[in-house]
Amino acid sequence: MGGEFDQLSGDQLQEFFLDFVVLSIEGRVIADIGARGISMSPDIEAVESAQVQLHDFIEGCCRVHLAGLLSGLTTLNNSDIDQRIGEIYEVAFSLIAEAAEDAT
Secondary structure: OOOOHHHOOHHHHHHHHHHHHHHHHHHHHHHHHHHOOOOOOOOHHHHHHHHHHHHHHHHHHHHHHHHHHHHOHHHOOHHHHHHHHHHHHHHHHHHHHHHHHHHO
16 A cells, blocks of 8 residues: 555545545544533434434535635645634534434
8 A cells, every 4th residue: 555645646635635624523523422421312313314414514514615725735724724624513513412402
């Protein structure tokens, strides 16, 4: 596998980065749900549906709010990216927490 990462095109690097950010935010939201003791529905299908919706929401937000910033990976402004990621996380966490409260 050595060297393959170095051979990715700019578009492939952007996709890799976006996928990484999406999964990172999603994992953070799920971890915080557990850490804050937010109860989810006992219905497994409802929880799975909420997870799919969370993933789709985060992915959509990342594509809208980050894709334009990633046109040149070498010139990324970490502060702007961190701010946008934080905003996406906050909205995603609020949505899933509200949904969990409504389901219980």
